Amino acid sequence: MPLFIALPYMLIEALAFWAVAKWLGVGTALFLLILCFFLGLFLAAFEMRGIARKLALGQEDPGKAAGDIGLTAAGAMGVAMPGFVTSVLGLLLIIPPTRAVVRKSLAKKLRAKVEDLGVRSFEATNAYRQRASYGSFDPRVVDAKEDDPKLDEDSLKRWTDNVKPEDFGTSGER
Structure with missing residues (x-):
């Protein structure tokens, strides 16, 4: 992980742990971190199995399923990383309603980037230039x-x- 990402990540997670430990106690904060880890990974595995089952039965669009599996995997990675902030963000990616919002937002941005790439590629060729x-x-x-x-x-x-x-x-x- 690059240093310009690692330092803010560690600082934010340390401050979040300090706030939770001050609010609930150190033992409870550690217990919650471990609980979020196992609960998040279990929930991610459950969601991935559900997505795969719907896909196998033909009830799910393959593009949507690919996006859901990718976001669920990213959520599982967030839950697996130590810290409250990444665990909460990971859980938000695993839960279906918030995952759908994120997927639609990312799909819009990706579609716009792909269309922009197509336009720039077309303009870079000689095919669009009209010749009289x-x-x-x-x-x-x-x-x-x-x-x-x-x-x-x-x-x-x-x-x-x-x-x-x-x-x-x-x-x-x-």
Whole structure:
């Protein structure tokens, strides 16, 4: 764990333990930490089995189940880490109602990031750039390339000599 994360984590957990120990006593605070650890891991295992059972029966969307299992595993890790703050946060990730709120929030953020990545990738390619090609005025030149238009004075003169109103699609009507 990097030092800039470890130091605040240890400070917050130490202050939380000190507050609980001062409020309830050191023995009770230690008992509560151990109880949160075992209760949290038991609850996480129970929730994961329930998610897997619903998934096996086809009652659960696979994407939702993957998110629930991931958040439950993260909650189990939080419960397993020593301290009251991480235990409470871990329990919140394990309990279904709060897990659903977190999953939906994370899904929105992830969807926005994926869409943004797709847009940036599309813009980085040449596929979205429009190229204007007006072709050739010479009817004999069908496959004029954009980089090599065959427009010269003679072909323009031939085209203007033979121009008719029908060439513009209105047949002379206004």
